Amino acid sequence: MKLIGLYRSPYVRRVAVSLNLLGFEYENEAITPFENPEAVSPHNPLVRIPTLVLDDGEVLVESYAILDTLDDMSPAEKRLLPPSGDARKHALKLAAIATGTMDKTVWAVYEGRFHPKEKYHKPWVEHNEAQAEGGLAYLNDAVLKADVAEEGWLADTDRIGQADVSATIAYSFALMARPKLGVAEKFPALKAFAERMEATNAFSSVAP
Template identity: 40%
Template sequence: MKLIGRNYSPFVRRVATTLTLLDIPFEHHQLSVITERETVKTYSPLVRVPALVLDDGETLIDSAAILDAIDEMAGPERAMVPVAGADRRAVLKLVALAVGACEKMVTAYYERTRRPAEFLYEDWAKQCEDQARAALTVLDQAAATATPLSGGRLTQADISAVIAYDFACLTQKDQLTPESSFPALAAYSARLNALPAFANTQAT
């Protein structure tokens, strides 16, 4: 399989980390949607990453769809999201918060870094950062209560929460002050980033 996209994207990184944790082999083509748009477009017509090219040539896009397919490959006992019931809902709730935080941070990051300064919409950037902060606060409270975050084993909730925190450190260090604002997530990030699957997928 081939994974398309840079680990700078939290959505790409959570796929790369999941594949690595599950020992599913893949080639990683760290292509940028900014500087290598035309190449990315050959895999994803939306020019969005991640894209995952399966062994049979089928290409999946969107990290949620890709991770669902990866869980199917892994089987119900190893899947990173439980297959049914309260455990599944608990994990998906935390994943939704982490993914939502990442989406808002990406929006704020592009607003601040890609738009010409004279057209910066400061109120919109701050609103997105406030939404990300609210989601990360809930995840921080969850990490302060128990780690792993749900069900006593590492799940997609843990992967996505730590990667969301790491992305805040990478792109919103001044706006969200993640290391001081989310101390439980900071400690959990340090623990998980000591594992090869997380360490080897950090943004470069």
């Protein structure tokens, strides 16, 4: 498989960590579609990353759809989301809030990246940052409720799952991309949990 996109993208990184945990072999093509659209557009009409080219040439796009298909391609005992019912709903909700947090952090980042300085609109950045902080506060509470800062898994599963992957990356991305928000100080339980996750090979081998 070939995973197109930089690990700086939280969406690329949640696919990369998931590939590691599921045990898929892949190579990474570390490009951005802004600088190299021609490397992405033949595979993905949206010209977005992550784009995952499977060994048979089939291409998967959009991280939630990629992760659904990768789980479906994996044996039940390795999948990162429970198959159904309340367990799936709970794990998926945590992963969805983490992904929404990534979205809002990205929107805050993009304002500065894709606007000339004189068109930078601070109220819009702050609006998105506030939403991202709302997501991180929810995840911090989830770590406290499940008591997993030091051991165990966020969604009450018996092994690491997509809630753990996405919550960690939502935090690590906000820490890197919005340093002035002070998320480490504001969300200490999430910080401890994310640091435990980031120390494992599945995460540290795909550091941004």
